[in-house]
Amino acid sequence: MFGSILKKKKNKKKTQAVKKSHSFFLANWFGSDIAIDLGTANIIVYVKKRGIVVNEPAVIAVDTNTNRVIAIGREAQAMLGRTPQHIHAYHPLHNGVIADYDATEYMLRYFIRKAIGKVHMFKPRIVICVPSSVTNVERRAVIEAAMQAGARKTVVMEEPLAAAIGAGLDIAESNGSMVVYMGGGTTDVAVLSLSGIVISESLRIGSNTFDEAIIHYLEKIKHVTIGQHTAEELKILIGTALPDSRHLTADVRGRSIETGLPIMVDIDSQEIRKALDEPIQRILRTIVSILEKSPPELAADIADHGIVLTGGGLLLDGFDRLISQTTGMAAYLCDDPLLCVANGAGKTLQAMDVLKDSFDDL
Numbered sequence: 001m002f003g004s005i006l007k008k009k010k011n012k013k014k015t016q017a018v019k020k021s022h023s024f025f026l027a028n029w030f031g032s033d034i035a036i037d038l039g040t041a042n043i044i045v046y047v048k049k050r051g052i053v054v055n056e057p058a059v060i061a062v063d064t065n066t067n068r069v070i071a072i073g074r075e076a077q078a079m080l081g082r083t084p085q086h087i088h089a090y091h092p093l094h095n096g097v098i099a100d101y102d103a104t105e106y107m108l109r110y111f112i113r114k115a116i117g118k119v120h121m122f123k124p125r126i127v128i129c130v131p132s133s134v135t136n137v138e139r140r141a142v143i144e145a146a147m148q149a150g151a152r153k154t155v156v157m158e159e160p161l162a163a164a165i166g167a168g169l170d171i172a173e174s175n176g177s178m179v180v181y182m183g184g185g186t187t188d189v190a191v192l193s194l195s196g197i198v199i200s201e202s203l204r205i206g207s208n209t210f211d212e213a214i215i216h217y218l219e220k221i222k223h224v225t226i227g228q229h230t231a232e233e234l235k236i237l238i239g240t241a242l243p244d245s246r247h248l249t250a251d252v253r254g255r256s257i258e259t260g261l262p263i264m265v266d267i268d269s270q271e272i273r274k275a276l277d278e279p280i281q282r283i284l285r286t287i288v289s290i291l292e293k294s295p296p297e298l299a300a301d302i303a304d305h306g307i308v309l310t311g312g313g314l315l316l317d318g319f320d321r322l323i324s325q326t327t328g329m330a331a332y333l334c335d336d337p338l339l340c341v342a343n344g345a346g347k348t349l350q351a352m353d354v355l356k357d358s359f360d361d362l
Helices: 002-028 099-115 136-148 159-166 206-220 228-238 269-293 296-305 321-325 337-349
Strands: 033-038 040-047 051-057 060-063 067-074 086-092 125-130 153-157 177-182 185-195 198-202 249-256 262-268 307-310 329-335
Touching: 002 086, 033 099, 033 159, 033 337, 040 099, 040 337, 051 099, 051 159, 051 337, 067 099, 099 136, 099 262, 125 136, 125 337, 136 153, 153 159, 153 337, 159 177, 159 185, 159 198, 159 307, 159 337, 177 269, 177 296, 185 296, 198 269, 206 228, 206 249, 206 262, 206 269, 228 249, 228 262, 228 269, 262 269, 269 321, 307 321, 307 337, 321 329
Parallel strands: 033 125, 125 153, 177 307, 307 329
Antiparallel strands: 033 040, 040 051, 060 067, 060 086, 177 185, 185 198, 249 262
């Protein structure tokens, strides 16, 4: 009698194990694996076997009267600086970290649904990229936002690692590699070896910092106020990191600080260089500092192979040449620097089964 009871219990456990294994298999087979570059300026979503399917501004617009989200992404970005008082369009991430948790969660849920459709039974597994120096509190906020947005498993990955993989570097080798990643809100400088970060530093400086520097310069020197979108256009059109003989010019329309009326002023590329000098010098000092702190063997490898530059901020004209001049080493932009982090994180999806869920470390 007892033998039959034990046999039934064993069979029950075996059935439960088979069901659990079957459920796990179905979840991995039908569930989606996605990688997210959670940037200050843009959110990029990579879906396994499909590539990048979402690349939109990390902007949300909220009606403050009804507390209702009315636009996300490109539609919300078009509203920046143009909304009535009851509509607030803004970036819920600031300097690479979450500034508005609820808005970030809502935005993540929206872009996940846009990438893979409505999540029903099998929730997606997500690799999400963050700056290398995020605090435990900031990391927790990212993980919880991803879980609340519908993730079944969340793996947090440092941006320099993802950027190196996306740039085609073999980070598993013992040879040292140096990566400089500059996004909308942060700049990460890291030395990598054996699939890990040996030494790194993250600055709360990004391409948005450049835009703000241009705005402040024009207010101080030209006595004209412009918006961030105009500052970004100026940076792209005539911005430069190098002092040279070129003097590209552009007409800028804004509001006069003195009269409050619309005004148009001229500005040239060397004035933009002066406006950007302070944040650029801070980045250069950080790169030199990381090189000085690197172990001699890895520093020799970097001198042989050069410094890899990724991220949209480093597309500023002459920035790569300025880094080369400052360090005495080759510095080159990777292919498709804007999508490098997302592509690198997307490649790691192949190993999703063996990656540890970052939620377990909370």
